[in-house]
Amino acid sequence: MNLYELNNVTRTHGDRTVLNIDSLSIIPGKIYSLIGPNGAGKTSLLKLLSFLDVPTGGTINFMGRPVVFSDRNLYSFRRDVVLLDQNPIMFSGSVWSNIEFGLKVRKVSSAARKKRIEEVLELVGMERFAHYEAQGLSGGETKRVALARALVLEPKVLLCDEPTANVDNENQEIILEIIKKVNRVDDRSIIFSTHYLSQWQRLADHTLLLQNGALSDLVNENIFKVTVTGRSAGEMICQFSGQTYMSLPSHLLPDGVVRAKIHVDPFRVACLFDAENPGDGNILTGHIVELSQQSGNVRLLVDAGIKLGVYLVMAKYHHLRPGIGDRVRLHIPHEAVTFTYR
Numbered sequence: 509m510n511l512y513e514l515n516n517v518t519r520t521h522g523d524r525t526v527l528n529i530d531s532l533s534i535i536p537g538k539i540y541s542l543i544g545p546n547g548a549g550k551t552s553l554l555k556l557l558s559f560l561d562v563p564t565g566g567t568i569n570f571m572g573r574p575v576v577f578s579d580r581n582l583y584s585f586r587r588d589v590v591l592l593d594q595n596p597i598m599f600s601g602s603v604w605s606n607i608e609f610g611l612k613v614r615k616v617s618s619a620a621r622k623k624r625i626e627e628v629l630e631l632v633g634m635e636r637f638a639h640y641e642a643q644g645l646s647g648g649e650t651k652r653v654a655l656a657r658a659l660v661l662e663p664k665v666l667l668c669d670e671p672t673a674n675v676d677n678e679n680q681e682i683i684l685e686i687i688k689k690v691n692r693v694d695d696r697s698i699i700f701s702t703h704y705l706s707q708w709q710r711l712a713d714h715t716l717l718l719q720n721g722a723l724s725d726l727v728n729e730n731i732f733k734v735t736v737t738g739r740s741a742g743e744m745i746c747q748f749s750g751q752t753y754m755s756l757p758s759h760l761l762p763d764g765v766v767r768a769k770i771h772v773d774p775f776r777v778a779c780l781f782d783a784e785n786p787g788d789g790n791i792l793t794g795h796i797v798e799l800s801q802q803s804g805n806v807r808l809l810v811d812a813g814i815k816l817g818v819y820l821v822m823a824k825y826h827h828l829r830p831g832i833g834d835r836v837r838l839h840i841p842h843e844a845v846t847f848t849y850r
């Protein structure tokens with residue numbers, strides 16, 4: 509039985525459709541990552557999956573049961589699912605009392621509360637912070653306590669909105685390890701949104717790509733193998749297969765790492781049809797080999813030594829009317845690039 513089944517699910521705000529999902533099945537016990545450009549609808553989808561928001565149209569089934577979006581009915585669904593917010597807020601009081609709150613609401617006995625809180629504090633490695641004031645914690649510590657606060661409720665599904673955003677590297681690693689452990693040991697289903705290639709490639713069993721509120725099957729587009737051929741003055745030269753090179757900030761890969769995978773976010777690449785020269789980043793020149801319509805944008809596949817998928821908003825497409833074979837320069841800002849070296 510699937511964990512979730514979504515059919516023709518839409519969510520609109522005023523006259524804007526921010527989600528439009530024809531069909532989505534999520535199987536239980538797996539880690540799913542949810543990726544997509546800013547504003548693609550990741551948070552909106554997580555809110556629907558956590559039953560905190562109501563779709564405008566369509567149907568959702570959860571563990572074989574149709575979800576009826578009335579308050580009384582939702583209560584029982586919400587018991588099985590917890591959403592870890594992108595910017596979790598701690599209540600005033602200690603770390604312990606923050607974690608205990610949800611258990612008290614659920615009328616869990618005092619002895620059982622103590623046992624479960626001790627277990628989750630150990631799981632997130634925050635035992636010694638138990639009696640600290642929660643609002644005084646760092647960003648990474650706050651996320652770990654928020655994770656403990658979610659996990660103490662023993663949900664069947666843990667949904668995480670950008671669990672490692674605004675978190676230092678050390679805490680990012682800790683949080684990813686916790687997510688992995690919670691899935692592998694406790695068999696909990698996990699869906700998390702992320703902007704990092706290294707995270708979705710490394711951790712997720714399945715990846716969902718959202719573009720303009722719709723699911724896309726172009727998940728593996730713009731992933732390339734690169735070799736670092738040199739480093740100097742904070743920059744490294746990355747060679748793609750063939751003779752395509754990019755110069756990227758060297759802090760993106762640890763010293764000594766020579767081979768890696770790179771993802772270029774197609775929505776952050778700009779197509780330049782004239783002599784415009786935007787600041788930092790790399791410029792690749794190529795020609796258009798494919799044109800198609802995707803989620804309300806026009807997708808261009810550009811052969812620039814490597815084949816890069818990029819998008820033009822419809823208005824720009826109508827203005828420029830590019831055609832197959834046309835020459836185009838692509839501006840790839842550094843923030844369009846993420847790495848994994850596994």
Ligand SMILES: Nc1ncnc2c1ncn2[C@@H]1O[C@H](COP(=O)(O)OP(=O)(O)OP(=O)(O)O)[C@@H](O)[C@H]1O
Pocket residue numbers: 521526544545546547548549550551552553
């Ligand atoms: N309450 C709302 N009213 C109007 N528009 C909304 C509302 N909530 C979300 N939106 C819009 O829906 C779209 C999708 O937003 P959402 O936060 O789901 O995207 P996202 O993929 O999570 O983005 P990010 O990566 O920046 O967090 C955005 O354009 C956003 O402005």
